[in-house]
Amino acid sequence: MSKILMKGNEAIGAAAIQAGCRYFFGYPITPQSELPEYMARELPKVGGVYLQAESEVAAINMVYGAAGSGARVMTSSSSPGMSLKQEGISYIAGAELPCLIVNIMRGGPGLGSIQPSQTDYFQATRGGGNGDYRLVVYAPSDVQEMVDLIIEGFDVADQYRNPVMIAGDGMIGQMMEPVEFKTPVRRELAEKDWATTGTNGERERNIINSLYINPEDLEQHNIRLQAKYDLIKQNEVKVESYNIEDAELVIAAYGTTARIAKTAIAKLEEEGYKIGLIRPITLWPYPYDEFKKINPNCKAVLTAEMNTGQMIDDVKIAVEGKYPVHFYGRTGGMSPTPEEFIENIKKILGGEK
Amino acid sequence: MSKILMKGNEAIGAAAIQAGCRYFFGYPITPQSELPEYMARELPKVGGVYLQAESEVAAINMVYGAAGSGARVMTSSSSPGMSLKQEGISYIAGAELPCLIVNIMRGGPGLGSIQPSQTDYFQATRGGGNGDYRLVVYAPSDVQEMVDLIIEGFDVADQYRNPVMIAGDGMIGQMMEPVEFKTPVRRELAEKDWATTGTNGERERNIINSLYINPEDLEQHNIRLQAKYDLIKQNEVKVESYNIEDAELVIAAYGTTARIAKTAIAKLEEEGYKIGLIRPITLWPYPYDEFKKINPNCKAVLTAEMNTGQMIDDVKIAVEGKYPVHFYGRTGGMSPTPEEFIENIKKILGGEK
Amino acid sequence: MAKGRVEFKEDICKGCELCTTVCPVDIIFMDKTRINKKGYHPATVVEMDKCIGCANCAMVCPDLVITVERF
Amino acid sequence: MAKGRVEFKEDICKGCELCTTVCPVDIIFMDKTRINKKGYHPATVVEMDKCIGCANCAMVCPDLVITVERF
Amino acid sequence: MEERIVVAGFGGQGVMALGQLLTFSGMTEDKAVSWLPSYGPEMRGGTANCSVIISEDAVGSPVVTESTTAIVMNLPSLDKFESSVKPGGRLFINSSLIEKKATRDDIEVYYIPANEVANDLGNSRTANMVMLGAFIEASKVVKPETILDKAFTAVFGEHRAHLMPINKEAMEKGAEIAREQMK
């Protein structure tokens, strides 16, 4: 197949449909509304259902119902709407249901702005909802990667019976880039024999639930969940790195921030600097081990985000005090620039070469 | 004043009223319902208003309204209900309004159980809502301390115009202990000249808001917020430590888990072990610096929580790889025991003395 | 008048007394002399031959304690 | 018939044409020859002496462009 | 010295109140105390228990996992808590409702026919006071006067004052039975 030029938000929809997703429950919010709009147009053509819920709370609970009854299903929102979904996400994680949740992040806190940001990193990676649960969180940095991760993401969700999140910043939702819809490699997946489809008199009742009134049982449930999360940590970490073995400074950045970092790195290389990059593609499970490969003589790690410093916690955990950890961030919907990256890096490394 | 025996949840209410809180908006949920019930009985007696909202979402937005119009106001809930409040909390933090939010945590994820836990540590310290904001989070470990922190917490909220959270586990809400209501030391606080009370034709309009449609403005707002948070980090860290300068192992634990740890430490001391304790009283701002005082020859730090490991991230950030960080946790509403503490510690330190 | 017969699974009775209030022939009473596994005084029928099999008792029992036959 | 006079703050007119549809004497039209600061063709009145001061135009203008006097 | 007590039974048997009376009395006698309830999943009629600690020093863990005393009002509670008593500790069994005997021989076991005594006194709801009387007699952890003179109204309120005499009697009966069984 050849490349098509597509807006990120619409490409998400196209990828989901290619992945076999047939149900979408959402609520409009900028800057992601092109996605539900795309689904409203396209899902009926493939026999699927697009339904606009009365709220984000209702939408995530519709997803809970649909996922529990065996469907490939997704929802999407942006920051304030994602906050409203937290209880529902906790339920879905607790009941171990597969689904895809897209957050096209905008500036915060509160109503904030409608411009791109990465300010829900904590919410995505540590759970804004109650309890010990984890989502598999992908942070694509271009539209093609987003398409590929969505298609794989649905499989990952089914394989582990766990919600998967795409954490995109507003930029990736709004921008147009060429994409190719390759025939995806699909994982082998078990049948959803746990789903509620009516017993048809042929099997035991299936129950979808996150309540364990005896704490002993809930503890066992949590232990099982942790074992699953450990498996995901072993198998599903994705990271791109560039030149970290002999860098004098390594940038840690994800999503579109990482692209901007790359532009800066290229310019700095022309000036003789050796700058590495660790780009986590999965924000959870986090690629802690990748940081062990950094040049021992590296002078610093610069965390860059479109927020006031959230992934920096994971970077600090990863480097264990071996390198000083710096931060460069823009917030509120402002984007980092290659120029500011360069300025920051030169300051850290002590002036011009 | 002499001591009275009080249930934690009721003591919260009594402390809040003593602190001048006159408005409570909430929604019932176990294990904190004694608090709204107490308020329903007691607030009318002091000319205050108790109102049961239609949901946690409504309750937190009532708090937003009341706080914005200048009242000392509070709300409380437990884990799933707290998830529903996340959007509202983000708005309150964004609009810089003072209020007190109580989370009497129970087992999760999802509906979970109604037994005590500490499983919303991430949500409390990193914000389950969207955007870069912080709550001042207190984790009292006995009822007396809870009372004192609530009274101080209202002042802290007003001083910084920031929401304050009491993160109690279900145990502290349900248990009875003796408490004393001392005459509290009060901070000097500025007038709330920003509150919406009607202009009365005498001043400029006041506006309560978290929307900054121009990203430049929102970035400036975030920079201001960060400056405030830095100030809070400087001034408001609270921590209790015990014997960390010459400990062979230091436990990091908060809330009732820390009490259980103390029982274990006492028993281990009888056997000749030197065990230290760092008990963060503020979970945010986190007492990172306290960990710098640990005996350099200390063999390990053991993080203990009633969850599967959340504060452990902060402990890792704090120790910067200097000591191995271990974890001991019970989940789902199960509580740690001194015996298991001892067992874990002996295993880490390599067998009996 | 139809004749009936009722059977109470006493072990699962919660002693709520609702059945006793709806029997038109007033033959159900709580057996205060006994405590069942659940810790309650169970409901019992005396004078079973008076039962008309109206099923009022079963209709109102929240715990499915009662089976009714008619003949 | 009462006589009126209207004044349009042309700079803030958004050229929506609503006022033109409600004038009973049909004296408001859009000035296609001019573009105001906001980038719109503003509404204007010709033959002001026909104005009856009914304020229909002001009533329907969403942008408070119009002031009406009567005499 | 630290008494770590667990009191367990059906909801409605007054186990929570028993625990609170003890706790309040401990506080009044200037000891460090804590009381912690635990409820089962049933709405009503299920099992419930509370942990009470009465100590010379500050209370650490408020959860009683190893108890110095267990007071059990029904069979499921005996099954659940017998093993939690520390060697040398005490176990009080409501023998009116529990036919089974204790299996431990490293602890002191008391069999108190609390419901029978209470019924004889004419108020079946005083069974918990019978157990309390027995326990205080055996342990001396607080004085019976503290319970009656101070704790009772604090826990139950003034309007229950008229029940004081019968409760006093219940406690005395319990104490008597315990005395007989004390070694």
Added chain:
Amino acid sequence: MEERIVVAGFGGQGVMALGQLLTFSGMTEDKAVSWLPSYGPEMRGGTANCSVIISEDAVGSPVVTESTTAIVMNLPSLDKFESSVKPGGRLFINSSLIEKKATRDDIEVYYIPANEVANDLGNSRTANMVMLGAFIEASKVVKPETILDKAFTAVFGEHRAHLMPINKEAMEKGAEIAREQMK
């Protein structure tokens, strides 16, 4: 070689479509491309702009902060983006709506009376195509045929095919004017 283009104007002036036509054409000519919109706070009639990158190598940052070309359709856009053009870059000014002159002298400046040309052609909505024609003529970043033969239907859809001739004319007019001003 990397063209970093910003196109800006009022909503409704077709700046987004202009950018998309360029982006699509770049892709069709096998270049790496990206298009990124940015809207102001107004509902309608406010300012809007998009960043377009057409590059030989993979696109890094999709945000254009330093542009090689700015195409401005109204005054606020000129004020905002003039300074963002790199020395040696190009600035295309819609002189029908912008009376002001550029202040920079280290860049190539083109004054295109786009609205007038469009009105003369009988369709005021083709002003953006006049600007596009001018830009392509001066920059040669993509071929005009690519725009007309491929991008046009891809961006506007088949049902707009009947507008092709007039748009072609608009582009040619724009190119002509640019040619006259090229140094």
Added chain:
Amino acid sequence: MAVIFERTKGLTEVETHYCPGCTHGIIHRLVGEAMVELGILDNAIGVAPVGCSVFAYEYFNCDMHEAAHGRAPAVATGIKRVHPDNFVFTYQGDGDLASIGTAEIVHAAHRGEKISTIFVNNAIYGMTGGQMAPTTLIGQKTTTSPQGRTVEHSGMPIRMSELLATIDGAKFVERVAVNTPGNIRKAKRAIIEAFKVQLEGKGFGIVEVLSTCPTNWGMTAPESMKWLADNMIPYYPLGNFRRPEEAE
């Protein structure tokens, strides 16, 4: 000799955790019997609420979801849109449906979701220990209206059936009570009718069932039945508010 009443197959063998005399048990039975009589048990997917009936997933003898507090109609919507040929129902309390879940029930009705709702109105929050509900009557004492509910502070109790009946998509709306054998029989007929509205693809159906909470009302079970008759029925009149014939 014929068995004319025995335990329905619509319920599992599990003993319920409800308090003695709580009418949740009666309503469960009616729902179970209705499913068996309509032959839809094997095809049914039920949604349990958060409330005393949270464990309904243990009791109804069919596939079940436990929903978040108030969100059962949204969960049921998700299920029904995926499985339009299955029978989907929710079972909800008054805190669940008339308070936190107001938006979800209104919009399930508004969209005309082809689901059926059993709405158990006991004028109180049972599970959490007896707090005031939006359906709590004026003067009624609860743990959060210790002096009794007043109009001035909390308004008049909300009548959900009347409210929902204004919505076109709510094709069947009826209020019943389970305080007497006669009313119980009527309740069952209403439940069956509501279920049929779904089975015939006509739209959303709801049966509001006036129910008791002896524990939190502080009464014996027989007293509760009388209190329901004397206090609830006068304010919450029984009867049908909407059925398809009228609606079309």
Added chain:
Amino acid sequence: MAVIFERTKGLTEVETHYCPGCTHGIIHRLVGEAMVELGILDNAIGVAPVGCSVFAYEYFNCDMHEAAHGRAPAVATGIKRVHPDNFVFTYQGDGDLASIGTAEIVHAAHRGEKISTIFVNNAIYGMTGGQMAPTTLIGQKTTTSPQGRTVEHSGMPIRMSELLATIDGAKFVERVAVNTPGNIRKAKRAIIEAFKVQLEGKGFGIVEVLSTCPTNWGMTAPESMKWLADNMIPYYPLGNFRRPEEAE
């Protein structure tokens, strides 16, 4: 010579960001004028929604809160309970009030909160670019009902005034439109009456205002006015549904 119409002091001098011909502007003016005429501007605290009128806090010339999407009635409740003597109003769109904020508006009415609500029904989500609202008419095309709304998929549009009028605490409920000078004058009278219901301490009042969205309806402003008259008014009949005299 007398000025009979000029810019009201109830609004600030700020120019609105609304699209040309959007009737939000007219409604703002009516609210501003009503406050001035009742002499309550200095005493007023308003709550702006999330929707096209999100910047209402810039326009109303009194103390203002910006609320989260749909939660304005809860925010207003918080304010009013603290300041019972202030005049408190909310201004909300149909996505805000009739969709995400359903529970909040129903329960503000249920509790009889002494606040006033201006409910701007333009049958669409304006701010986010024209998605379907619960009030979108059958057949109406929106970005999320690209083939036009159908009953089968989304039910019949919800009529909030009729629904709210079933609630006792909603003491004033009226639907008006701002499509003609005559209707605009009637709208203002209704707003004033609703405000008085609050000022006299009688309870909750709401005025539903049928409004246009030329941009997302894809019409000129004059066409929008006609579309409102031809399509909205027939389905959303104008008139009073509740006023205190009747209610008591």
